[in-house]
Amino acid sequence: MMVRGVRGATTVKENDAALIESETETLVRAMVQANQIDPEQVAQVLITATGDIDAGFPAKALRNLDGWNYVPVMCAQEIPVKGSLSKCIRIMMTINTDIEQRLINHVFLENAVSLRPDLLKEGK
Template identity: 50%
Template sequence: MIRGVRGATTVTEDHADEIFEATRQLALQMVAENSISPDEVASVIISTTTDLSSAFPAKAIRTIEGWTYVPVMCTHEMSVPNSLPRCIRLMMHVNTKIAQQEIRHIYLNDATKLRPDLVQKQVKSV
């Protein structure tokens, strides 16, 4: 069974280092909270709001040990009025036997506003 594991975070500024660090932190927490190994990942889609353009967040995923060959793609989110700014979203497609309701979706920083119903079930950042 392939399941989607969602995550989102925000950065304070459009700087490559901050985008890489936030993306890496988010991915590592998603992996830790769901006991995911790179061999179980079919693909990762990363989207950013259009106000982030200084770096490809996929580069951060590829620097994680064992993730070199995991297919990762970046795209921009729709530009919707009053949407959360400077947001990075991840969707991991993972081969797992975990039930849908047991998947731990991770929301960090200002992205906790996106899904407060899921945030309350989480453990603090790693």
């Protein structure tokens, strides 16, 4: 087993708690599906949000997933770089897996697809 990072990011249209939670849940579910992740494999989940997202905690979304009760999750604020993507939620999920690093499927949704087009695989 190796420790691998799975990246994910999405954006929200509004700074709304319900929207922040639902978009984060959609992203996490997509990351889990794309990499066949079981919560027992997950060492931790780090979530950052840009400063214009403060109506709710994105990490709350993980409470909606079966089996994720004991997965350590932390939220932080993304550094405010001029010209960076606004209303953006980023996730770094650390997992234990036998999958080679180059085969990890990173997931970028909504306007976040512009962040790392080099990591997006064709057909995704």
